[in-house]
Amino acid sequence: MNPIGIVGGMGPHAGLDLTRKVFEETRAAGDREHLPVALLSYPGTIPDRSAYVLGRSDENPAAAIFEVVRALDRLGATVAGMPCNTAHAPPIFDEVRARMDAAGLKLRLVHMVEEVGRHLAERGRPYRRLALLATRGTYAAGTYRTLLEPRGFTVLVPDEEGRARVHAAIYDETYGIKACSEPVSERAVRELRDVVAALRDQGAEAVVVGCTELPLALGGDEVDGLPLVDPTRILARALIREAAPEKLRPLAAVATPDG
Amino acid sequence: MNPIGIVGGMGPHAGLDLTRKVFEETRAAGDREHLPVALLSYPGTIPDRSAYVLGRSDENPAAAIFEVVRALDRLGATVAGMPCNTAHAPPIFDEVRARMDAAGLKLRLVHMVEEVGRHLAERGRPYRRLALLATRGTYAAGTYRTLLEPRGFTVLVPDEEGRARVHAAIYDETYGIKACSEPVSERAVRELRDVVAALRDQGAEAVVVGCTELPLALGGDEVDGLPLVDPTRILARALIREAAPEKLRPLAAVATPDG
Numbered sequence: 001m002n003p004i005g006i007v008g009g010m011g012p013h014a015g016l017d018l019t020r021k022v023f024e025e026t027r028a029a030g031d032r033e034h035l036p037v038a039l040l041s042y043p044g045t046i047p048d049r050s051a052y053v054l055g056r057s058d059e060n061p062a063a064a065i066f067e068v069v070r071a072l073d074r075l076g077a078t079v080a081g082m083p084c085n086t087a088h089a090p091p092i093f094d095e096v097r098a099r100m101d102a103a104g105l106k107l108r109l110v111h112m113v114e115e116v117g118r119h120l121a122e123r124g125r126p127y128r129r130l131a132l133l134a135t136r137g138t139y140a141a142g143t144y145r146t147l148l149e150p151r152g153f154t155v156l157v158p159d160e161e162g163r164a165r166v167h168a169a170i171y172d173e174t175y176g177i178k179a180c181s182e183p184v185s186e187r188a189v190r191e192l193r194d195v196v197a198a199l200r201d202q203g204a205e206a207v208v209v210g211c212t213e214l215p216l217a218l219g220g221d222e223v224d225g226l227p228l229v230d231p232t233r234i235l236a237r238a239l240i241r242e243a244a245p246e247k248l249r250p251l252a253a254v255a256t257p258d259g
Numbered sequence: 260m261n262p263i264g265i266v267g268g269m270g271p272h273a274g275l276d277l278t279r280k281v282f283e284e285t286r287a288a289g290d291r292e293h294l295p296v297a298l299l300s301y302p303g304t305i306p307d308r309s310a311y312v313l314g315r316s317d318e319n320p321a322a323a324i325f326e327v328v329r330a331l332d333r334l335g336a337t338v339a340g341m342p343c344n345t346a347h348a349p350p351i352f353d354e355v356r357a358r359m360d361a362a363g364l365k366l367r368l369v370h371m372v373e374e375v376g377r378h379l380a381e382r383g384r385p386y387r388r389l390a391l392l393a394t395r396g397t398y399a400a401g402t403y404r405t406l407l408e409p410r411g412f413t414v415l416v417p418d419e420e421g422r423a424r425v426h427a428a429i430y431d432e433t434y435g436i437k438a439c440s441e442p443v444s445e446r447a448v449r450e451l452r453d454v455v456a457a458l459r460d461q462g463a464e465a466v467v468v469g470c471t472e473l474p475l476a477l478g479g480d481e482v483d484g485l486p487l488v489d490p491t492r493i494l495a496r497a498l499i500r501e502a503a504p505e506k507l508r509p510l511a512a513v514a515t516p517d518g
Contacts, residue, residue: 001301011290012282016275019298023271030437031270031302039278039298040334042260043290071334075299178289 001036004239005072005080005107007065008041010049010087011178014212014232015041018083021236027249035244038075040068049086050137050167061087062095069100073107079242081110081235083212085134088113089141108242113143115238116208116231117151123251127206129154130229131199133192133218134210136167144210156204162195170213177213184217196223260295263498264331264339264366266324267300269308269346270437273471273491274300277342280495286508294503297334299327308345309396309426320346321354328359332366338501340369340494342471344393347372348400367501372402374497375467375490376410382510386465388413389488390458392451392477393469395426403469415463421454429472436472443476455482 004022008015019039028034046064051057065087072080087093088111100109120126132144132155145155158166169192170177175185192214196207208229209215215230222228240248263281267274278298287293305323310316324346331339346352347370356368379385391403391414404414417425428451429436434444451473455466467488468474474489481487499507 001304003299003301009290009293009295012293012296013279016279016282019278019300020272020275023275024441031268032305032307034268034271034300034302036268036301036303037271037298038300039296040262041278041293041297042262042295043293044295045260046291048291075330075334173288182283 002076002078002243003036003038004243005069005075005077006037006039007068007072007080007082008039009043009046009068010082010084011213012041012043013181013216014083015039017212017215018081018232018236021233022239025233025236025240025249026247028247035240035247038072038077040071042068049084049089049092050135053086053089053091053137053141060092060095062092062099065092065096066099069096069107069109070103070105073105077107079108079110079239081112081239083112083232083235085112085143085210085212085231086137086141089137089143090146091141110235110238110242112231112235113147115234116144116229117148117153119234119237120148120153120229121151125152127227127229128152129156129203129205131156131196131204131207131226132210133166133195133207133214135170136163138210139163144208155208156199156202158195158199162198165191165195169217170211177216181213181216189217192217193224196226200224200226261335261337261502262295262297263502264328264334264336265296265298266327266331266339266341267298268302268305268327269341269343270472271300271302272440272475273342274298276471276474277340277491277495280492281498284492284495284499284508286506294499294506297331297336299330301327308343308348308351309394312345312348312350312396312400319351319354321351321358324351324355325358328355328366328368329362329364332364336366338367338369338498340371340498342371342491342494344371344402344469344471344490345396345400348396348402349405350400369494369497369501371490371494372406374493375403375488376407376412378493378496379407379412379488380410384411386486386488387411388415388462388464390415390455390463390466390485391469392425392454392466392473394429395422397469398422403467414467415458415461417454417458421457424450424454428476429470436475440472440475448476451476452483455485459483459485
Protein backbone atom coordinates (compact mmCIF):
# COMPACT_ATOMS: atom_id res chain seq x y z
CA MET A 1 0.00 0.00 0.00
CA ASN A 2 1.53 3.31 -1.11
CA PRO A 3 -0.82 6.07 -0.07
CA ILE A 4 -0.62 9.69 -1.09
CA GLY A 5 0.68 11.39 2.05
CA ILE A 6 -0.77 14.61 3.40
CA VAL A 7 1.05 16.64 6.04
CA GLY A 8 -1.99 18.10 7.77
CA GLY A 9 -2.60 20.25 10.80
CA MET A 10 -1.45 23.56 9.26
CA GLY A 11 -4.30 24.11 10.03
CA PRO A 12 -6.54 21.09 10.46
CA HIS A 13 -9.16 22.31 7.97
CA ALA A 14 -6.53 22.92 5.29
CA GLY A 15 -5.51 19.25 5.57
CA LEU A 16 -9.13 18.20 5.11
CA ASP A 17 -9.54 20.56 2.18
CA LEU A 18 -6.55 19.04 0.35
CA THR A 19 -7.78 15.51 1.04
CA ARG A 20 -11.22 16.37 -0.33
CA LYS A 21 -9.67 17.92 -3.44
CA VAL A 22 -7.58 14.78 -4.03
CA PHE A 23 -10.82 12.77 -4.02
CA GLU A 24 -12.56 15.32 -6.28
CA GLU A 25 -9.74 15.35 -8.82
CA THR A 26 -9.56 11.53 -9.01
CA ARG A 27 -11.21 9.67 -11.87
CA ALA A 28 -13.19 7.04 -9.95
CA ALA A 29 -16.56 5.45 -10.73
CA GLY A 30 -17.00 4.14 -7.18
CA ASP A 31 -15.43 4.03 -3.72
CA ARG A 32 -12.96 1.27 -4.47
CA GLU A 33 -11.47 3.09 -7.46
CA HIS A 34 -10.28 5.93 -5.25
CA LEU A 35 -6.60 6.24 -4.41
CA PRO A 36 -5.22 5.46 -0.96
CA VAL A 37 -4.59 8.61 1.05
CA ALA A 38 -3.00 9.03 4.50
CA LEU A 39 -3.71 12.32 6.26
CA LEU A 40 -1.69 13.00 9.40
CA SER A 41 -3.08 16.08 11.15
CA TYR A 42 -0.76 16.83 14.08
CA PRO A 43 -1.29 20.55 14.69
CA GLY A 44 -0.06 20.66 18.27
CA THR A 45 3.51 19.75 17.38
CA ILE A 46 4.08 22.24 14.53
CA PRO A 47 5.14 25.77 15.52
CA ASP A 48 3.66 28.78 13.70
CA ARG A 49 5.26 29.15 10.28
CA SER A 50 4.82 32.91 9.88
CA ALA A 51 6.36 33.63 13.29
CA TYR A 52 9.53 31.78 12.28
CA VAL A 53 9.84 33.34 8.82
CA LEU A 54 9.33 36.81 10.32
CA GLY A 55 12.01 36.22 12.96
CA ARG A 56 9.55 36.39 15.86
CA SER A 57 10.41 32.84 16.90
CA ASP A 58 13.64 30.85 16.73
CA GLU A 59 11.87 27.54 16.44
CA ASN A 60 11.98 26.27 12.86
CA PRO A 61 8.78 24.28 12.18
CA ALA A 62 10.83 22.14 9.79
CA ALA A 63 11.81 19.70 12.56
CA ALA A 64 8.19 18.89 13.43
CA ILE A 65 7.13 18.83 9.78
CA PHE A 66 9.94 16.37 9.06
CA GLU A 67 8.65 14.03 11.76
CA VAL A 68 5.25 13.93 10.05
CA VAL A 69 6.88 13.34 6.68
CA ARG A 70 8.89 10.48 8.19
CA ALA A 71 5.71 8.92 9.60
CA LEU A 72 4.15 9.12 6.12
CA ASP A 73 7.24 7.49 4.65
CA ARG A 74 6.95 4.65 7.16
CA LEU A 75 3.33 4.18 6.11
CA GLY A 76 4.59 3.55 2.60
CA ALA A 77 3.81 6.92 1.04
CA THR A 78 6.11 7.67 -1.89
CA VAL A 79 4.73 11.15 -2.53
CA ALA A 80 3.36 13.75 -0.13
CA GLY A 81 2.15 17.32 -0.02
CA MET A 82 1.64 19.90 2.68
CA PRO A 83 -1.24 22.33 2.38
CA CYS A 84 0.44 25.34 3.98
CA ASN A 85 1.89 28.06 1.79
CA THR A 86 3.98 29.59 4.56
CA ALA A 87 5.69 26.23 5.15
CA HIS A 88 6.97 26.49 1.57
CA ALA A 89 9.10 29.54 2.44
CA PRO A 90 12.71 28.53 1.73
CA PRO A 91 13.94 28.73 5.37
CA ILE A 92 11.36 26.06 6.26
CA PHE A 93 10.91 23.98 3.13
CA ASP A 94 14.62 23.70 2.34
CA GLU A 95 15.31 22.52 5.88
CA VAL A 96 12.58 19.85 5.63
CA ARG A 97 14.15 18.63 2.37
CA ALA A 98 17.63 18.66 3.94
CA ARG A 99 16.42 16.49 6.80
CA MET A 100 14.70 14.15 4.34
CA ASP A 101 17.94 13.82 2.37
CA ALA A 102 19.97 13.24 5.53
CA ALA A 103 17.58 10.48 6.59
CA GLY A 104 17.63 8.96 3.12
CA LEU A 105 13.84 9.10 2.70
CA LYS A 106 12.61 7.96 -0.70
CA LEU A 107 9.34 9.88 -0.31
CA ARG A 108 9.08 12.88 -2.59
CA LEU A 109 7.63 16.05 -1.10
CA VAL A 110 5.83 17.99 -3.85
CA HIS A 111 6.37 21.78 -3.69
CA MET A 112 2.97 23.46 -3.85
CA VAL A 113 4.20 26.85 -5.09
CA GLU A 114 6.42 25.34 -7.81
CA GLU A 115 3.34 23.40 -8.92
CA VAL A 116 1.32 26.61 -9.22
CA GLY A 117 3.90 28.00 -11.63
CA ARG A 118 4.06 24.74 -13.57
CA HIS A 119 0.27 24.51 -13.77
CA LEU A 120 -0.22 28.05 -15.06
CA ALA A 121 2.65 27.69 -17.54
CA GLU A 122 1.30 24.39 -18.87
CA ARG A 123 -2.12 25.96 -19.32
CA GLY A 124 -0.55 28.60 -21.57
CA ARG A 125 -0.38 31.43 -19.00
CA PRO A 126 -4.06 32.42 -19.16
CA TYR A 127 -3.24 35.23 -16.71
CA ARG A 128 0.10 36.92 -16.26
CA ARG A 129 -0.57 39.48 -13.55
CA LEU A 130 -1.44 37.62 -10.36
CA ALA A 131 -2.72 39.20 -7.14
CA LEU A 132 -1.33 37.31 -4.16
CA LEU A 133 -3.31 36.93 -0.93
CA ALA A 134 -1.07 35.39 1.74
CA THR A 135 0.23 35.53 5.27
CA ARG A 136 2.93 38.02 6.27
CA GLY A 137 5.33 35.08 6.36
CA THR A 138 4.68 34.17 2.72
CA TYR A 139 4.90 37.82 1.62
CA ALA A 140 8.15 38.32 3.55
CA ALA A 141 9.71 35.11 2.20
CA GLY A 142 8.84 36.12 -1.39
CA THR A 143 8.06 32.48 -2.20
CA TYR A 144 5.65 33.24 -5.04
CA ARG A 145 7.75 36.00 -6.60
CA THR A 146 10.88 33.86 -6.54
CA LEU A 147 9.18 30.90 -8.17
CA LEU A 148 6.66 32.53 -10.52
CA GLU A 149 8.42 35.57 -11.91
CA PRO A 150 11.11 33.52 -13.76
CA ARG A 151 8.20 31.77 -15.51
CA GLY A 152 6.90 35.06 -16.89
CA PHE A 153 4.32 36.01 -14.27
CA THR A 154 4.06 39.24 -12.34
CA VAL A 155 3.08 38.80 -8.69
CA LEU A 156 1.17 41.79 -7.34
CA VAL A 157 1.45 42.17 -3.58
CA PRO A 158 -0.75 44.52 -1.50
CA ASP A 159 0.80 47.57 0.13
CA GLU A 160 1.77 47.44 3.81
CA GLU A 161 -1.77 48.22 4.98
CA GLY A 162 -3.25 45.63 2.61
CA ARG A 163 -0.82 42.94 3.77
CA ALA A 164 -1.79 43.68 7.35
CA ARG A 165 -5.48 43.36 6.44
CA VAL A 166 -4.99 39.98 4.73
CA HIS A 167 -2.92 38.69 7.64
CA ALA A 168 -5.56 39.85 10.13
CA ALA A 169 -8.34 38.24 8.07
CA ILE A 170 -6.49 34.95 8.67
CA TYR A 171 -5.09 35.39 12.18
CA ASP A 172 -7.13 37.99 14.10
CA GLU A 173 -8.41 36.42 17.30
CA THR A 174 -11.86 37.99 17.02
CA TYR A 175 -12.69 37.89 13.29
CA GLY A 176 -9.87 35.92 11.61
CA ILE A 177 -10.54 32.67 9.76
CA LYS A 178 -8.38 30.56 12.08
CA ALA A 179 -10.39 31.67 15.13
CA CYS A 180 -13.75 31.79 13.43
CA SER A 181 -14.46 29.56 10.44
CA GLU A 182 -18.00 28.23 11.02
CA PRO A 183 -19.09 30.48 9.55
CA VAL A 184 -16.29 32.80 8.46
CA SER A 185 -16.92 36.34 9.72
CA GLU A 186 -18.30 38.99 7.38
CA ARG A 187 -15.43 41.23 8.34
CA ALA A 188 -12.78 38.75 7.15
CA VAL A 189 -14.54 38.41 3.79
CA ARG A 190 -14.94 42.18 3.44
CA GLU A 191 -11.28 42.88 4.22
CA LEU A 192 -10.13 40.33 1.64
CA ARG A 193 -12.48 41.70 -1.02
CA ASP A 194 -11.24 45.24 -0.40
CA VAL A 195 -7.64 44.14 -0.88
CA VAL A 196 -8.55 42.28 -4.08
CA ALA A 197 -10.32 45.38 -5.42
CA ALA A 198 -7.17 47.46 -4.91
CA LEU A 199 -5.01 44.88 -6.72
CA ARG A 200 -7.52 44.67 -9.57
CA ASP A 201 -7.11 48.42 -10.02
CA GLN A 202 -3.38 47.71 -10.44
CA GLY A 203 -4.10 45.31 -13.30
CA ALA A 204 -4.41 41.95 -11.57
CA GLU A 205 -5.99 39.34 -13.89
CA ALA A 206 -6.43 36.57 -11.32
CA VAL A 207 -6.13 36.04 -7.56
CA VAL A 208 -3.80 33.43 -6.08
CA VAL A 209 -5.33 32.19 -2.85
CA GLY A 210 -1.89 31.85 -1.27
CA CYS A 211 -2.92 30.68 2.20
CA THR A 212 -4.75 27.41 2.67
CA GLU A 213 -7.20 29.01 5.13
CA LEU A 214 -8.46 31.47 2.51
CA PRO A 215 -10.70 29.13 0.47
CA LEU A 216 -12.88 28.92 3.59
CA ALA A 217 -13.63 32.64 3.13
CA LEU A 218 -13.44 32.94 -0.65
CA GLY A 219 -15.48 30.07 -2.05
CA GLY A 220 -16.31 29.54 -5.69
CA ASP A 221 -14.28 30.26 -8.80
CA GLU A 222 -13.91 34.01 -8.65
CA VAL A 223 -13.80 37.00 -6.36
CA ASP A 224 -15.14 40.33 -7.57
CA GLY A 225 -14.89 39.19 -11.17
CA LEU A 226 -11.30 37.89 -10.98
CA PRO A 227 -10.75 34.11 -11.33
CA LEU A 228 -9.27 32.37 -8.31
CA VAL A 229 -6.12 30.26 -8.59
CA ASP A 230 -6.30 27.67 -5.80
CA PRO A 231 -2.87 26.23 -4.92
CA THR A 232 -4.50 23.51 -2.80
CA ARG A 233 -6.38 22.13 -5.81
CA ILE A 234 -3.25 22.40 -7.96
CA LEU A 235 -1.32 20.46 -5.28
CA ALA A 236 -4.08 17.81 -5.17
CA ARG A 237 -3.72 17.32 -8.93
CA ALA A 238 0.08 17.19 -8.70
CA LEU A 239 -0.12 14.47 -6.02
CA ILE A 240 -2.42 12.35 -8.21
CA ARG A 241 -0.17 12.93 -11.24
CA GLU A 242 2.83 11.66 -9.25
CA ALA A 243 1.03 8.72 -7.64
CA ALA A 244 -1.24 7.47 -10.45
CA PRO A 245 -1.39 9.75 -13.51
CA GLU A 246 -4.06 7.60 -15.20
CA LYS A 247 -6.41 8.54 -12.34
CA LEU A 248 -6.17 12.31 -12.89
CA ARG A 249 -9.43 13.89 -14.00
CA PRO A 250 -9.26 16.02 -17.14
CA LEU A 251 -9.15 19.73 -16.42
CA ALA A 252 -12.20 21.84 -17.08
CA ALA A 253 -11.75 24.65 -19.61
CA VAL A 254 -9.85 27.52 -18.06
CA ALA A 255 -11.68 30.70 -17.12
CA THR A 256 -10.05 33.77 -18.61
CA PRO A 257 -10.29 37.39 -17.53
CA ASP A 258 -12.54 38.03 -20.51
CA GLY A 259 -14.90 35.25 -19.46
CA MET B 260 2.10 11.35 19.50
CA ASN B 261 -1.13 9.42 20.01
CA PRO B 262 -3.52 10.44 17.26
CA ILE B 263 -7.19 9.59 17.07
CA GLY B 264 -7.29 6.92 14.36
CA ILE B 265 -9.84 6.91 11.56
CA VAL B 266 -10.37 3.85 9.39
CA GLY B 267 -11.40 5.65 6.21
CA GLY B 268 -12.19 4.61 2.69
CA MET B 269 -15.67 3.16 3.40
CA GLY B 270 -16.23 5.35 1.41
CA PRO B 271 -13.61 8.08 1.10
CA HIS B 272 -16.07 10.90 1.79
CA ALA B 273 -17.37 9.22 4.95
CA GLY B 274 -13.79 9.21 6.31
CA LEU B 275 -13.50 12.92 5.57
CA ASP B 276 -16.88 13.60 7.15
CA LEU B 277 -15.85 11.90 10.42
CA THR B 278 -12.53 13.78 10.46
CA ARG B 279 -14.33 17.09 9.97
CA LYS B 280 -16.77 16.26 12.75
CA VAL B 281 -13.89 15.43 15.13
CA PHE B 282 -12.51 18.92 14.44
CA GLU B 283 -15.95 20.52 14.85
CA GLU B 284 -16.64 18.78 18.16
CA THR B 285 -13.24 19.73 19.63
CA ARG B 286 -12.93 22.66 22.00
CA ALA B 287 -10.03 24.57 20.42
CA ALA B 288 -9.34 28.30 20.24
CA GLY B 289 -6.77 27.92 17.47
CA ASP B 290 -5.08 25.42 15.17
CA ARG B 291 -2.56 24.19 17.69
CA GLU B 292 -5.23 23.29 20.26
CA HIS B 293 -6.74 20.71 17.92
CA LEU B 294 -6.20 17.03 18.60
CA PRO B 295 -3.91 14.88 16.46
CA VAL B 296 -5.86 12.79 13.97
CA ALA B 297 -4.64 10.11 11.54
CA LEU B 298 -6.99 9.28 8.66
CA LEU B 299 -6.08 6.24 6.58
CA SER B 300 -8.33 6.10 3.52
CA TYR B 301 -7.53 2.83 1.72
CA PRO B 302 -10.72 2.09 -0.20
CA GLY B 303 -9.21 -0.21 -2.82
CA THR B 304 -8.27 -2.90 -0.32
CA ILE B 305 -11.59 -3.19 1.55
CA PRO B 306 -14.27 -5.44 -0.01
CA ASP B 307 -17.92 -4.35 -0.02
CA ARG B 308 -19.43 -4.81 3.44
CA SER B 309 -23.05 -5.31 2.39
CA ALA B 310 -22.13 -8.01 -0.14
CA TYR B 311 -20.44 -10.03 2.60
CA VAL B 312 -23.20 -9.61 5.18
CA LEU B 313 -25.82 -10.60 2.58
CA GLY B 314 -23.88 -13.72 1.60
CA ARG B 315 -23.17 -12.47 -1.94
CA SER B 316 -19.42 -12.63 -1.33
CA ASP B 317 -17.26 -14.95 0.77
CA GLU B 318 -14.61 -12.32 1.36
CA ASN B 319 -14.89 -10.92 4.88
CA PRO B 320 -13.79 -7.26 4.80
CA ALA B 321 -12.54 -7.75 8.37
CA ALA B 322 -9.08 -8.86 7.19
CA ALA B 323 -8.48 -5.64 5.23
CA ILE B 324 -10.03 -3.48 7.94
CA PHE B 325 -7.74 -5.10 10.49
CA GLU B 326 -4.68 -4.17 8.43
CA VAL B 327 -5.74 -0.51 8.54
CA VAL B 328 -6.35 -0.74 12.28
CA ARG B 329 -2.89 -2.25 12.71
CA ALA B 330 -1.33 0.60 10.72
CA LEU B 331 -3.11 3.09 13.00
CA ASP B 332 -1.83 1.22 16.04
CA ARG B 333 1.73 1.44 14.69
CA LEU B 334 1.24 5.19 14.27
CA GLY B 335 0.56 5.37 18.00
CA ALA B 336 -3.23 5.66 17.94
CA THR B 337 -4.79 4.31 21.13
CA VAL B 338 -8.38 4.81 19.98
CA ALA B 339 -9.95 4.56 16.54
CA GLY B 340 -13.29 4.62 14.81
CA MET B 341 -14.61 3.49 11.45
CA PRO B 342 -17.29 5.54 9.76
CA CYS B 343 -19.17 2.67 8.10
CA ASN B 344 -22.32 1.31 9.69
CA THR B 345 -22.30 -1.90 7.68
CA ALA B 346 -18.79 -2.71 8.94
CA HIS B 347 -20.32 -2.78 12.44
CA ALA B 348 -22.44 -5.83 11.56
CA PRO B 349 -21.34 -8.60 13.96
CA PRO B 350 -19.88 -10.95 11.28
CA ILE B 351 -17.44 -8.17 10.33
CA PHE B 352 -16.89 -6.17 13.50
CA ASP B 353 -16.46 -9.19 15.76
CA GLU B 354 -13.88 -10.63 13.39
CA VAL B 355 -11.91 -7.35 13.38
CA ARG B 356 -11.92 -7.37 17.20
CA ALA B 357 -10.86 -11.04 17.26
CA ARG B 358 -7.91 -10.27 15.00
CA MET B 359 -6.98 -7.28 17.18
CA ASP B 360 -7.07 -9.47 20.28
CA ALA B 361 -5.00 -12.19 18.59
CA ALA B 362 -2.39 -9.60 17.60
CA GLY B 363 -2.40 -8.09 21.08
CA LEU B 364 -3.20 -4.58 19.87
CA LYS B 365 -3.71 -2.05 22.63
CA LEU B 366 -5.71 0.26 20.35
CA ARG B 367 -9.40 0.41 21.24
CA LEU B 368 -11.86 0.37 18.35
CA VAL B 369 -14.95 2.35 19.36
CA HIS B 370 -18.24 0.76 18.21
CA MET B 371 -20.28 3.42 16.46
CA VAL B 372 -23.70 1.78 16.91
CA GLU B 373 -23.12 1.08 20.62
CA GLU B 374 -22.23 4.74 20.95
CA VAL B 375 -25.52 5.79 19.33
CA GLY B 376 -27.42 3.84 22.02
CA ARG B 377 -25.25 5.23 24.79
CA HIS B 378 -25.61 8.78 23.49
CA LEU B 379 -29.40 8.66 23.26
CA ALA B 380 -29.71 6.96 26.66
CA GLU B 381 -27.43 9.53 28.32
CA ARG B 382 -29.50 12.33 26.83
CA GLY B 383 -32.60 10.94 28.53
CA ARG B 384 -34.07 9.14 25.50
CA PRO B 385 -35.51 12.26 23.82
CA TYR B 386 -36.96 9.93 21.15
CA ARG B 387 -37.88 6.30 21.57
CA ARG B 388 -39.19 5.33 18.14
CA LEU B 389 -36.33 5.60 15.66
CA ALA B 390 -36.63 5.29 11.89
CA LEU B 391 -33.53 3.59 10.49
CA LEU B 392 -32.14 4.44 7.06
CA ALA B 393 -29.37 1.99 6.18
CA THR B 394 -27.89 -0.38 3.63
CA ARG B 395 -29.39 -3.82 3.07
CA GLY B 396 -26.38 -5.21 4.91
CA THR B 397 -27.11 -3.22 8.06
CA TYR B 398 -30.82 -4.06 7.90
CA ALA B 399 -30.07 -7.76 7.40
CA ALA B 400 -27.52 -7.86 10.22
CA GLY B 401 -29.97 -6.21 12.63
CA THR B 402 -27.11 -4.22 14.17
CA TYR B 403 -29.26 -1.32 15.37
CA ARG B 404 -32.12 -3.49 16.67
CA THR B 405 -29.75 -5.75 18.60
CA LEU B 406 -27.94 -2.86 20.25
CA LEU B 407 -30.70 -0.27 20.72
CA GLU B 408 -33.80 -2.26 21.65
CA PRO B 409 -32.31 -3.53 24.98
CA ARG B 410 -31.83 0.16 25.86
CA GLY B 411 -35.54 0.86 25.46
CA PHE B 412 -35.67 2.10 21.87
CA THR B 413 -37.87 0.82 19.05
CA VAL B 414 -36.13 0.64 15.69
CA LEU B 415 -38.53 1.12 12.78
CA VAL B 416 -37.32 -0.45 9.56
CA PRO B 417 -38.90 0.22 6.14
CA ASP B 418 -40.79 -2.56 4.38
CA GLU B 419 -39.07 -4.59 1.67
CA GLU B 420 -39.79 -1.98 -1.02
CA GLY B 421 -38.60 0.84 1.25
CA ARG B 422 -35.37 -0.99 2.10
CA ALA B 423 -34.70 -1.47 -1.59
CA ARG B 424 -35.28 2.25 -2.19
CA VAL B 425 -32.84 3.30 0.54
CA HIS B 426 -30.23 0.84 -0.68
CA ALA B 427 -30.61 2.09 -4.25
CA ALA B 428 -30.36 5.73 -3.10
CA ILE B 429 -26.90 4.77 -1.81
CA TYR B 430 -25.70 2.24 -4.40
CA ASP B 431 -27.53 2.76 -7.69
CA GLU B 432 -25.01 3.31 -10.46
CA THR B 433 -27.00 6.07 -12.12
CA TYR B 434 -28.51 8.07 -9.23
CA GLY B 435 -27.04 6.60 -6.01
CA ILE B 436 -24.93 8.71 -3.64
CA LYS B 437 -21.79 6.59 -4.08
CA ALA B 438 -21.85 7.12 -7.85
CA CYS B 439 -23.09 10.67 -7.79
CA SER B 440 -22.37 12.91 -4.82
CA GLU B 441 -21.38 16.28 -6.29
CA PRO B 442 -24.19 17.13 -6.19
CA VAL B 443 -26.34 14.29 -4.89
CA SER B 444 -29.12 13.47 -7.37
CA GLU B 445 -32.63 14.75 -6.77
CA ARG B 446 -33.91 11.22 -7.16
CA ALA B 447 -31.78 9.89 -4.26
CA VAL B 448 -33.06 12.68 -1.99
CA ARG B 449 -36.67 12.11 -3.06
CA GLU B 450 -36.50 8.34 -2.48
CA LEU B 451 -35.08 8.85 1.02
CA ARG B 452 -37.72 11.44 1.90
CA ASP B 453 -40.50 9.15 0.73
CA VAL B 454 -39.21 6.34 2.95
CA VAL B 455 -38.95 8.71 5.92
CA ALA B 456 -42.54 9.89 5.36
CA ALA B 457 -43.80 6.30 5.52
CA LEU B 458 -41.90 5.65 8.78
CA ARG B 459 -43.20 8.89 10.27
CA ASP B 460 -46.71 7.63 9.60
CA GLN B 461 -45.76 4.59 11.71
CA GLY B 462 -44.84 6.83 14.63
CA ALA B 463 -41.12 7.49 14.11
CA GLU B 464 -39.91 10.38 16.30
CA ALA B 465 -36.43 10.71 14.81
CA VAL B 466 -34.38 9.38 11.88
CA VAL B 467 -31.11 7.50 12.39
CA VAL B 468 -28.89 8.20 9.41
CA GLY B 469 -27.49 4.67 9.55
CA CYS B 470 -25.16 4.81 6.56
CA THR B 471 -22.26 7.23 6.46
CA GLU B 472 -23.05 8.18 2.86
CA LEU B 473 -26.49 9.50 3.78
CA PRO B 474 -25.50 12.83 5.39
CA LEU B 475 -24.33 13.85 1.91
CA ALA B 476 -27.99 13.65 0.80
CA LEU B 477 -29.77 14.61 4.02
CA GLY B 478 -28.00 17.71 5.31
CA GLY B 479 -29.10 19.80 8.25
CA ASP B 480 -30.72 18.76 11.52
CA GLU B 481 -34.03 17.34 10.35
CA VAL B 482 -35.79 15.66 7.46
CA ASP B 483 -39.48 16.34 6.87
CA GLY B 484 -39.86 17.60 10.43
CA LEU B 485 -38.12 14.65 12.14
CA PRO B 486 -34.79 15.31 13.88
CA LEU B 487 -31.79 13.48 12.43
CA VAL B 488 -29.57 11.30 14.62
CA ASP B 489 -26.12 11.28 12.99
CA PRO B 490 -24.00 8.29 14.09
CA THR B 491 -20.90 9.84 12.51
CA ARG B 492 -21.12 12.90 14.76
CA ILE B 493 -21.80 10.68 17.78
CA LEU B 494 -18.72 8.61 16.89
CA ALA B 495 -16.64 11.80 16.54
CA ARG B 496 -17.66 12.83 20.05
CA ALA B 497 -16.95 9.35 21.45
CA LEU B 498 -13.43 9.41 19.95
CA ILE B 499 -12.69 12.79 21.57
CA ARG B 500 -14.16 11.56 24.89
CA GLU B 501 -11.81 8.57 24.81
CA ALA B 502 -8.73 10.50 23.66
CA ALA B 503 -9.02 13.79 25.54
CA PRO B 504 -12.35 14.28 27.37
CA GLU B 505 -11.45 17.85 28.42
CA LYS B 506 -11.45 18.79 24.72
CA LEU B 507 -15.05 17.71 24.07
CA ARG B 508 -17.38 20.58 23.19
CA PRO B 509 -20.53 20.86 25.27
CA LEU B 510 -23.59 19.49 23.50
CA ALA B 511 -26.19 21.86 22.16
CA ALA B 512 -29.68 21.51 23.61
CA VAL B 513 -31.40 18.48 22.12
CA ALA B 514 -34.14 18.95 19.55
CA THR B 515 -37.29 17.08 20.52
CA PRO B 516 -40.16 15.97 18.32
CA ASP B 517 -42.26 18.78 19.84
CA GLY B 518 -39.60 21.35 18.97
